[in-house]
Structure formats: structure tokens, C-alpha cells
Amino acid sequence: xxxxxxxxxxxxxxxxxxxxxERRDPGPHDVLIEILYCxxxxxxxxxxxxxxxxxxxxxxxxHEIVGRVTRVGSAVKRFKVGELAGVGTIVDSCRVCAxxxxxxxxxxxxxxxxxxxxxxxxxxxxxxxxxxxQIVVDENYTLKxxxxxxxxxxxxxxxxxxxxxxxxRHFEVGPGQRVGVVGLGGLGHMAVKLAASxxxxxxxxxxxxxxxxxxxxxxxxxxxxxxDPKNLDALANRFDFILDAVSAPHDVNAYLNLLRRDGVxxxxxxxxxxxxxxxxxxxxxxxxxxxxxxxxIRETQEMLDYCAKKNIVADVEVIPIQQEKEHRGRRRGxxxxxxxxxxxxxxxxxxxxxxxx
Numbered sequence: 116x117x118x119x120x121x122x123x124x125x126x127x128x129x130x131x132x133x134x135x136x137e138r139r140d141p142g143p144h145d146v147l148i149e150i151l152y153c154x155x156x157x158x159x160x161x162x163x164x165x166x167x168x169x170x171x172x173x174x175x176x177x178h179e180i181v182g183r184v185t186r187v188g189s190a191v192k193r194f195k196v197g198e199l200a201g202v203g204t205i206v207d208s209c210r211v212c213a214x215x216x217x218x219x220x221x222x223x224x225x226x227x228x229x230x231x232x233x234x235x236x237x238x239x240x241x242x243x244x245x246x247x248x249q250i251v252v253d254e255n256y257t258l259k260x261x262x263x264x265x266x267x268x269x270x271x272x273x274x275x276x277x278x279x280x281x282x283x284r285h286f287e288v289g290p291g292q293r294v295g296v297v298g299l300g301g302l303g304h305m306a307v308k309l310a311a312s313x314x315x316x317x318x319x320x321x322x323x324x325x326x327x328x329x330x331x332x333x334x335x336x337x338x339x340x341x342x343d344p345k346n347l348d349a350l351a352n353r354f355d356f357i358l359d360a361v362s363a364p365h366d367v368n369a370y371l372n373l374l375r376r377d378g379v380x381x382x383x384x385x386x387x388x389x390x391x392x393x394x395x396x397x398x399x400x401x402x403x404x405x406x407x408x409x410x411x412i413r414e415t416q417e418m419l420d421y422c423a424k425k426n427i428v429a430d431v432e433v434i435p436i437q438q439e440k441e442h443r444g445r446r447r448g449x450x451x452x453x454x455x456x457x458x459x460x461x462x463x464x465x466x467x468x469x470x471x472x
């Protein structure tokens with residue numbers, strides 16, 4: 116077993132504290148990765164606070180991991196010692212169900228092994244994430260990282276990037292389409308960059324007028340303050356596709372009514388409480404309301420290659436892991452807000468923790 120240092124929360128009201136644990140020794144198909152940066156995802160907050168239920172404590176969050184390979188198993192073919200590697204939200208799955216065979220491991224019908232706050236394939240051993248010094252992962256669930264891009268900015272692509280890329284690709288967003296992005300947070304800012312790079316006309320919806328300059332810098336063609344109903348009424352039946360990246364309670368019907376006939380609205384934000392949907396918002400124009408999780412391993416690699424080609428990365432703020440508590444308190448004044456290192460839930464930046472020692 117490999118002694119490993121990390122930061123964990125011991126309960127839904129606890130702060131992150133130093134935590135020592137053990138990783139498994141690399142097997143024939145495993146790679147050992149020294150973690151250099153780990154993005155801080157909004158889901159880290161939800162799960163550290165047990166807002167979605169079922170959290171496993173102590174919890175070492177983090178599933179936006181980039182680092183360097185320090186050891187490889189005897190049967191590993193895709194990675195060599197010294198190469199860059201990434202780990203996203205999934206570190207294993209059953210591999211034999213229909214979803215796994217289709218390259219959609221995120222929808223595994225037997226057991227997904229989440230990078231943290233999950234269990235190994237034995238469904239007993241807890242998994243620990245990227246707020247740590249190293250991680251061991253099967254090469255089939257490990258991702259190639261381009262050396263052309265800044266690693267700290269690449270880290271959030273492993274969740275925020277693929278979570279927005281996957282529905283944009285699945286619903287074939289491209290030139291000539293009008294795309295709305297609801298919320299300019301960690302997910303939303305990646306959605307704007309990606310949709311704009313695909314040739315779509317992008318409109319950002321936000322409750323904060325102060326984000327307009329950032330939205331346009333990221334590639335948005337238009338910006339709408341959603342607090343005023345008149346602003347939304349003027350855009351009825353306009354959009355082909357809307358990506359809803361808001362993880363707080365909000366009125367989804369207001370945005371469904373902006374879709375044209377047969378338009379699609381995909382939910383990627385996950386509010387802690389159920390949302391209400393009016394049937395007429397869907398029925399009158401045969402609109403579709405759907406959800407989308409992260410992508411599978413194959414699609415995540417496709418996204419990373421696409422971003423390297425298009426020079427797309429996340430906007431981040433980088434802090435040392437040792438300063439997470441101090442930084443969080445300074446920015447939020449909330450001693451229990453484990454996760455985004457003090458960034459507000461609707462901030463357009465992501466945050467990457469530096470795990471360099």
C-alpha cells in the first residue's frame with residue numbers, strides 16, 4: 116500500500132483538514148500519478164455538505180486531476196513514466212454492460228466507481244479524490260494531457276469541460292444555431308467557450324449585469340439580465356438549444372419558453388431541491404427538457420484533444436492547498452463552505468488547487 120497525504124472533510128459541517136490514508140499498489144494495468152493540480156468543482160461543495168445525500172466521510176474531494184506519471188504497471192501500454200496524465204470523475208466501471216460497451220461509462224448500469232465519495236468495485240472500499248498527493252488509476256480510465264496548455268487551467272476540463280462538451284456534442288450544436296447558456300459559473304463559462312468555438316450564436320443569461328463584460332470576452336454574442344421578465348419575453352421561441360448550468364433553485368419554465376419548436380434544454384447544474392416544470396412549457400412547442408452528466412472516457416479524451424487544438428482552457432484562480440481554509444474564509448466568511456476555495460457559487464472562474472509540495 117502507498118502512504119498518501121490529502122485533505123479531507125470529516126462531516127457536512129467540517130472544514131478540510133490534513134488527512135493521511137493509503138492507495139493501493141499499482142497493478143499490471145495501473146498508473147501512479149503525482150497530482151500537480153486539482154480543480155475545485157461545485158459538486159465538491161454539494162457532496163462535502165451532503166446536500167445530495169449519501170455522502171461518505173471522511174471525504175477527500177476532487178475529480179479534476181492533472182499530474183505526472185511516476186510509475187506504470189507491467190502491462191500498461193498507453194503511458195510512460197514522466198508523461199502528463201489526467202483523471203476525471205470516473206476511475207472504473209463494470210466494463211460489460213451496454214453503456215460501458217458503448218463508451219458511456221458514466222451511465223454504467225452496474226456500478227460506477229466515482230473518483231471520490233464512491234466505492235471501489237467491491238462496493239465497500241471508499242474512494243478518495245484529488246485533494247491529495249497521488250492517485251492510482253487503471254490506464255483505461257486515465258487520460259492523455261497535452262503539454263501545450265497550462266496544467267492548472269486544464270484541470271477543470273476534467274469535469275466542467277466535459278460536462279458542457281458532452282451535451283453540446285450529443286445535440287449537435289454547430290454553426291447557424293442559437294444557443295443560450297443559463298448561469299456564468301464554472302460550468303457556464305466553459306459552455307460559452309465551447310459553444311462559441313463550435314460556431315453557434317451564444318447568449319448568456321445571468322442575474323448579474325456585472326458579468327456582461329466577462330461573458331463577451333469568453334465568446335458570447337449577447338447578454339441578458341434574467342431578473343427582468345421583459346428581457347425574457349422578448350426572446351420567446353428564439354433558441355435551438357439552451358444549456359442550464361445553474362445549481363441553485365430557479366424557474367426553468369422561463370427558459371423553456373425561449374425554445375423554438377422542437378428545441379432542447381439540457382440541465383447540467385444540479386440544484387439540491389426539486390424544480391417545478393409546467394407541462395405547457397413543453398407541450399405547446401414539443402420542446403424537450405433533458406439532463407446530461409459527464410462524458411465517458413472516450414468522449415472526455417475527445418474533449419481534451421479538441422480543447423488542445425482550439426486552445427481552450429478554464430479561467431482559474433490558483434491557490435496552494437495549505438491556504439484553502441484561509442482563502443475560503445476571506446472570500447466567503449463561511450467556515451463550512453468546503454470546496455470552491457471561497458469562490459461564490461456563481462463566479463465565472465474555476466479554482467485549481469496546487470498540490471506541489
